[in-house]
């Protein structure tokens with residue numbers, strides 16, 4: 221066994237592994253003759269979240285709601301426009317202040333797996349070299365890094381003798397995703413951010429990779445942030461779930477609470493939009509009409525109001541804040557906030 | 571209505587027999603479709619369900635003679651009793667977009683970016699039905715309303731890029747329905763859409779299919795989508811249909827080991843904490859025609875006889891067929 225242990229736990233079990241407060245990322249839109257800024261895409265607009273040690277936090281939402289941007293902020297592949305991140309009690313990137321953690325140390329402890337298994341591998345390198353690359357960069361001797369790579373290949377179910385010298389194009393999509401997972405584990409991270417890791421895979425292969433992720437979490441003592449637009453997959457793998465809409469968190473809570481008693485009208489519609497899997501139970505009315513609005517010009521007040529069947533005047537005026545529905549379960553809707561001015565305020569638990 | 575397509579009980583809307591499609595290039599041969607038989611009755615919705623590379627799109631394109639020149643196509647392809655393979659270019663031009671229309675996953679492949687939505691629909695109506703400009707324009711408005719595009723009148727003058735994903739998909743459906751086709755071929759038209767928009771488009775397609783009495787072949791890799799829209803399902807694996815039957819029966823109790831594995835591996839509610847059943851390995855490369863059961867390398871029930879010949883697609887109970895030597899007629 222040449223794999224080193226992960227970095228030690230600092231803050232203790234009760235200290236969340238990662239917390240963010242008010243993360244913001246706006247992308248400028250340039251256009252016109254001189255490439256002047258015409259506006260901005262409010263991709264992530266004040267996201268606060270908590271990832272507890274050893275859990276899987278699922279993030280769901282429709283295309284463009286800001287899931288990948290959130291992932292890239294968590295990975296610090298993007299700099300947030302505002303907001304802060306605390307990793308195991310240390311402010312990320314604020315080591316200058318004393319007590320913080322440097323970006324370099326942070327990036328060793330947090331790794332990411334992307335949806336597109338092909339684009340994220342170097343086509344000209346045998347896969348064991350790809351996996352050994354990051355440890356070598358971090359000063360692990362070449363022979364040891366290679367041995368580590370072979371151990372990881374075995375851990376993700378690819379027999380090293382058969383696969384180590386293969387190139388990415390000699391692998392199936394599911395096998396390539398296993399390589400990406402092995403690579404993410406090479407530096408022994410504590411947190412792995414999985415952005416749609418099974419979305420490009422066929423169902424029969426998806427189940428293999430999900431089982432693998434469950435096993436690795438156990439054997440490597442990992443914490444996951446698992447991003448997907450597939451509500452069934454998120455329900456399967458997550459302990460807690462965060463629902464995003466147009467760059468913001470609309471609901472957060474334990475997985476069973478969210479799926480059994482969704483509090484936000486958007487979450488309810490999203491869950492009701494899943495195909496029934498029972499042809500005798502077909503419906504005739506869709507839960508929602510229309511498409512999600514453009515994040516360049518999000519609606520005022522509650523961003524869901526243009527599609528919400530319960531929208532009232534207050535919803536256009538005041539952005540709802542998160543209200544607690546049960547311990548650890550919050551929803552940002554005026555109906556959940558007593559005294560908000562919505563006629564059904566307090567009546568959300570229907 | 572076009573006179574050419576009048577399916578009778580003897581001549582179903584689609585009759586496909588022993589379809590083979592092979593792609594040959596200098597360095598690669600792909601046996602994409604290896605003997606597919608399918609029938610579609612008028613007004614029926616058939617889903618072709620299968621994993622990536624199983625030959626769904628190639629089968630669908632063969633029905634419209636839309637495959638590239640590198641494709642070697644053999645077998646009987648009849649649509650509305652007419653031999654599609656024998657059609658010349660001008661016959662095909664009438665056939666496509668008239669009697670038979672097709673919709674795709676990516677609407678921009680079917681829409682022309684330089685013309686407004688209204689013009690594209692009207693153009694199709696004028697070309698196929700010889701309608702006057704004003705009659706065609708009126709029909710365009712009617713169609714946008716039919717596919718439930720809000721503010722339809724205003725949207726007539728919109729260009730495709732000015733519409734959201736869901737509206738673009740609806741616009742493509744409107745173009746496809748312009749000449750009241752009897753047969754609609756749909757290649758994963760909702761796969762790229764968000765959950766809340768996908769269900770809208772599925773329900774729309776189903777209600778249009780019922781209203782217009784169209785036959786539909788709908789390609790998908792998503793069992794749940796098939797459950798929402800299909801009358802019958804054909805499960806494809808490695809270029810062959812391995813199971814076929816009514817959607818309810820198939821989803822409640824698949825017969826073929828691959829179909830069973832697929833159903834078991836599809837994550838759905840209530841599986842939390844349980845280990846998912848999987849199908850080991852991956853589908854075959856298709857550089858050679860399989861000489862035995864193509865699923866044998868991954869099948870948990872494989873026996874000696876599975877390798878010695880290609881299992882036949884047999885009727886197991888009336889209306890249900892499976893291609894497996896262990897699934898015997900009378901079971902099910």
Ligand SMILES: Nc1ncnc2c1ncn2[C@@H]1O[C@H](COP(=O)(O)OP(=O)(O)OP(=O)(O)O)[C@@H](O)[C@H]1O
Nearest residue numbers: 247261263282283284285286287288289290449515
């Ligand atoms: N580099 C960028 N420049 C400009 N806009 C961007 C950039 N990256 C993302 N966006 C925009 O930000 C919004 C959020 O994008 P993001 O990729 O985070 O969404 P997502 O939830 O991951 O969607 P999907 O489910 O499609 O992956 C979108 O409107 C997107 O077009």
Ligand SMILES: Nc1ncnc2c1ncn2[C@@H]1O[C@H](COP(=O)(O)OP(=O)(O)OP(=O)(O)O)[C@@H](O)[C@H]1O
Nearest residue numbers: 593600602621622623624625626627628629638791
């Ligand atoms: N023009 C082509 N030239 C060469 N090979 C092709 C061509 N079109 C398709 N193929 C091959 O034929 C096989 C079947 O392809 P097809 O597009 O029908 O799969 P599919 O079932 O629709 O899969 P997906 O779910 O990925 O769309 C694949 O191996 C594919 O690579």
Ligand code: SF4
Nearest residue numbers: 522525528535553554
């Ligand atoms: S705040 Fe208003 S518009 Fe927003 S989800 Fe609640 S009821 Fe609907």
Ligand code: SF4
Nearest residue numbers: 863866869876894895
């Ligand atoms: S024929 Fe044999 S290998 Fe093929 S599906 Fe049936 S049991 Fe499995």
Ligand SMILES: [Mg+2]
Nearest residue numbers: 287288289416
């Ligand atoms: Mg994304």
Ligand SMILES: [Mg+2]
Nearest residue numbers: 626627628757
């Ligand atoms: Mg296809």
